[in-house]
Amino acid sequence: MHASNPVKGSHGTDARQSIRYRRVWWNRAVRSALVATCLSLAACATKPLIPYSTDTPPLVLVPTSRAGVLDKRARFREIYCAVLEARGVTLPDYRPCEDALTRVGAEPAGTNVPVDLGQSRRHLIAVVVPGIGYDCFKTWLKSPGTVTKHLQQFGYDAIMLDVGGLSSSAHNARQIRDAIMAMQPPTDASRLVLVGYSKGAPDILEAVVAYPEIRSRVAAVVSVAGAVGGSPLANDAEQYQADLLRHFPGATCTSGDGGAVQSLRPETRKAWMAQNPLPPELRYYSLVTFPEPERISSILKSSYDKLSRVDARNDSQVIFYDQVVPGSTLVAYVNADHWALAVPVARTHTTIGSLFVTQNAYPREALTEALLRFVEEDLATSSK
Template identity: 80%
Template sequence: MLAPAFNTGVQDKRARFREIYCAVLEAHGPTLPDFRPCEDALTRVGTEPAGTGAPVVLGQSTRHLIAAVVPGIGYDCFKPWLNAPGTVTKQLRQSGYDGLLLDVDGLSSSTHNAHQIRDAVMKMPLPHGPPRLVLIGYSKGAADVLEAVVAYPEIRSRVAAVVSAAGAVGGSPLANDAQQYQADLLRYFPGATCNSGDGGAVQSLRPATRQAWMAHNPLPGELRYYSLVTFPQPQRVSSILKSSYDKLSQVDARNDSQLIFYDQLVPGSTLLGYVNADHWALAVPIARTHTTIGSLFVTQNAYPREALTEAILRFLEEDLATTSER
């Protein structure tokens, strides 16, 4: 059964996030890669609340949040080929934040990867003061993160917030027709050093698996959860993703080529916004390092990810401070 976001306890703060994101984009302008005007960077869906009008602080961060990104299915297989430029972390450090990638098995189940997240978090030095680590789960990485915070309570005091970024919270109907052996083909990607892991990646993405897990695993109430949803205008879907976009549209046209928009919402979370980008454009900068492939296949891969990530952390820093004062 489908329900509006507010019926799952989601708090709508799109208006404030838009104010912060627009301010970041305006401040940095075309100096950052893949610049877009704010109105083209976010999708307006339904009736969006009015902005707060409060000033946006763009100085150095005082809390120094660290974005720890957990990638999606198969990322460790094509990571060497992608050769991402690392410009997001560079931009964050200029504003007093930081960023890193948490390595998980690209072809393993969310349960397996949750333990890897636990180990990585526990190995990190624990700074004085309030926690600074923001776990950002992209695609299947969101399911991995949610399983980690449920299964391993020892990491919760180290985590400031959890963010689903185009997260497969409710799974994807596309996974119902997929088999693990198809995902395993990523092991033969140029330069790939990944292995099959426990072979549970596709199963973890099936809606029945994710919904059953959510039904039996209440999320810890002491953590704050946020959802950033990819909801592209049809013309913002890359040509190579059109077929999966159309296939998923048979279930619901409001999708990003891999996930339907409501399957990206963490129950009880704060909704940051709807991003006008397809699933890959949000977090996988293919066109920046492979221009020919970008011009022919991932034709809508350009997106201002540096500004977006900074805006997420600035919003969280403000929101967490407001929440702690209550």
């Protein structure tokens, strides 16, 4: 008996070492793939060309091509605060309203109009178009789907469209068109709210311009941390870096037409906007991420610092003014980094969250409910 113990202990030690080795390898693989989604390698921080400041006039500094943006942050704040207060800590990642939103410049006064938190009358459906590479890591992410479940309690709904995560905006615009036309057309007024997250925003804008047949089914278009004006990070990136996401654990994505990075370059986006006026019959909204610097996750610090060489008022991927759709309604400035707004990494991968995605917690369920309530109310009042 005594002689057998060292052998058993040795095997047990080897097994434990093997498990530790696989765990370390797995974490490194995941971390490398996560870094790839930042579209850039770590860069030495330099003094920002424009420093971080919430004293920024929110609309005056927006480029002149975006003139006519309507500021309705005050009403959205009233709705979002009401949702947060009513739902409270029953929803994940609760934050007080003042911490959930960033006050930038002189925010208009509130309306003091009561907020209706009952059932939706229009039964809006959020049709979400995700950002770059989402189809590569969605299996690993294992998103719990709590946003959709929450919305359905109040007569709303949400679906995620499958688009090419590594393809161009033109390629994905066709996929968006085909998906919308394949849906059962509503018997009443249009109910689809196209929500573009990150690169999903320009994908949607190209779709509504190129395919007029989908417009009658669309109630509104919303840019959520959208790369409407592109990102300077894409200027220093190449498609092969984005293609690293094909090696993400469990990834089944393809390179598609290989145009994702090119579609995100500011020159590409500005040229497209100059040549393609948006259809005036649709309503456009912009939900902008404008986080406090301490709200940037550790893994995103390098891309935040690199982008800060252009402007420190960024979410680690996109500068705040590049998220604004021309002629849209400004909904809010959200105190969350680019991933925290829409990608629940920390909820499903706690170790990754605690080590790398350190500021990923955000009340997304409450935010999405408030966004749809705001859009529904705004569409109703604007049509009167």
